[in-house]
Amino acid sequence: MSNSSFDYYANRQHGHDHAHDDHAPIAGQDEGPPSEYEIMSRAMQELLEEKGLITAEEVRRRMELFEEELPYRGSRVIARAWTDPAFKKRLLEDGKAACAEMGVNLEADRLIAVENTPDVHNVIVCTLCSCYPRSLLGMPPTWYKSSNYRSRVVFEPRAVLKEFGTVLPDHVTVRVHDSNADMRYVVIPMRPEGTEGWSGEQLAAIATRDTLVGVTVPRVRAKG
Amino acid sequence: MSDRAINKGPHDMGGERAGAIDTTDHGMKFWEKQANALRSTASAKRIVRVDELRRAAEDLGDQYYKLDYFERTTTALRTLLLEKGIITESELTAKMAEVRARFDVPSAPPSPVKKEAHR
Numbered sequence: 001m002s003n004s005s006f007d008y009y010a011n012r013q014h015g016h017d018h019a020h021d022d023h024a025p026i027a028g029q030d031e032g033p034p035s036e037y038e039i040m041s042r043a044m045q046e047l048l049e050e051k052g053l054i055t056a057e058e059v060r061r062r063m064e065l066f067e068e069e070l071p072y073r074g075s076r077v078i079a080r081a082w083t084d085p086a087f088k089k090r091l092l093e094d095g096k097a098a099c100a101e102m103g104v105n106l107e108a109d110r111l112i113a114v115e116n117t118p119d120v121h122n123v124i125v126c127t128l129c130s131c132y133p134r135s136l137l138g139m140p141p142t143w144y145k146s147s148n149y150r151s152r153v154v155f156e157p158r159a160v161l162k163e164f165g166t167v168l169p170d171h172v173t174v175r176v177h178d179s180n181a182d183m184r185y186v187v188i189p190m191r192p193e194g195t196e197g198w199s200g201e202q203l204a205a206i207a208t209r210d211t212l213v214g215v216t217v218p219r220v221r222a223k224g
Numbered sequence: 225m226s227d228r229a230i231n232k233g234p235h236d237m238g239g240e241r242a243g244a245i246d247t248t249d250h251g252m253k254f255w256e257k258q259a260n261a262l263r264s265t266a267s268a269k270r271i272v273r274v275d276e277l278r279r280a281a282e283d284l285g286d287q288y289y290k291l292d293y294f295e296r297t298t299t300a301l302r303t304l305l306l307e308k309g310i311i312t313e314s315e316l317t318a319k320m321a322e323v324r325a326r327f328d329v330p331s332a333p334p335s336p337v338k339k340e341a342h343r
Contacts, residue, residue: 033327033328034255034324034327035255035295036320037255037259037294037295037298037299038255038258038259039320039323039324039327040298040299040302040316040320041255041258041259041262041298041301042255042258042323043316043319043320043322043323044262044298044301044302044305044311044316044319045258045262046319046323047305047311047315047316047319048262048266048271048305048310048311051310051311053269053271053310054262054265054266054269054271058265058269059258059261059262059265060261062260062261062264062265062268063257063258063260063261066257066260066261066264067257125238127236127237127238127239128235128236128238128278129235129278129281130293139252139260141249142246142248142249142250142251143245143246143247143248143249145293146245146246147237147240147242147289148242148243148244148245148246149245150237150238151237151238151239151240151241151242152240152241152242152245154238154239155238155239160245163244163245163247164245164247178238181274181275181278215247
C-alpha cells in the first residue's frame with residue numbers, strides 16, 4: 001500500500017486533512033492500557049518460569065481450580081453435615097480432618113466450623129486481611145475484602161447483616177469470628193424447614209457462599 | 225472505637241467507623257485471576273509464605289489504602305521476590321518493558337484478555 005492511498009483513507013474517514021498518526025486508535029483508548037500491576041504480575045510470572053521455579057501450566061491449573069472447583073466444595077460439606085449427624089459432629093470437632101474425609105485438603109492449619117442454632121448466629125470476617133476458607137469457598141467476594149466490612153462487622157454485626165437483608169430476632173446472640181492465616185472458620189447454617197427428603201445436591205444448592213460466611217441464611221423458595 | 229493505637233498498622237481496621245457495604249460481588253478481572261493464581265502457585269511451591277506476603281503488604285503504610293486488593297498482593301509478591309534475591313530489580317524492569325511492548329503492538333488484533341481485564 002502506498003502512502004498516498006493511506007492518506008486518502010485517513011482523510012476520508014476523519015473528514016479533515018492534517019497528518020494522522022494511525023497508531024493512536026480510538027479502540028485502544030476504550031480498552032485502556034494494562035495497569036502497571038498487570039504488567040508487573042505477568043513479568044514476575046515469566047521470570048519465575050524462566051528460572052524453572054514454576055510453569056505456566058501450574059498457574060493456569062490454579063486459575064481453573066479457583067474458578068471451577070473450590071467455590072463448590074463448601075456447599076457439599078455443609079449438605080453432608082445436614083444429612084449425616086456423625087459427620088457434623090466430626091466437622092465441629094476437627095473441621096480440617098472432616099473435610100479431608102471428603103477429599104478436601106485445607107491450606108490453613110485449622111478449620112473451625114461454627115453452628116447456627118435458634119439462639120446463636122455466627123458470622124466470619126478477617127479484620128486484618130482477607131483470610132477465608134478458600135479451599136471450601138474459592139476466592140472471597142469483593143465485600144469480604146472491603147475496608148467497610150472488615151471495620152464494621154466486629155462492632156455492629158446486626159447493622160451489617162441488615163445491609164445483606166438479614167434481620168435476626170433480638171433474642172439471637174450474634175457471634176463474630178475473626179479469622180487469621182492459620183485458622184479459618186466456616187458457618188454451618190441451620191437447615192431450613194421444608195427441605196425434608198431433599199437430595200445432597202438440592203441441599204448444596206441452598207448452602208450458598210454467603211450463608212457459609214454467615215451474612216445470610218439459607219432460604220427455600222415458596223413453591224409455585 | 226477509633227482511638228488509633230500508636231503501633232497500629234494500616235491493615236488493622238477492625239472496629240473502625242466506616243460506611244455502608246457494597247454487598248455485590250464484583251468478581252475478578254482477568255489480570256486479578258492471573259495474579260491470584262501466580263501468588264497461590266508461588267505459595268504452594270514454597271517460594272513465598274503466606275505470612276511473608278502479609279508482612280510485605282502491611283509494610284505498605286499509607287500506600288495500603290491507595291491500592292486495590294490485588295495491587296497490594298502483587299506489590300507484596302514483588303517485594304518478597306526481590307528481598308529473597310529470586311529476581312533482581314533490573315531483571316524485573318527489563319521484563320516489564322518486554323511485556324509492556326507486547327501489549328502495545330499496534331498491529332495485533334484486539335486481545336480478549338486485555339479487554340476482559342479492563343471492563
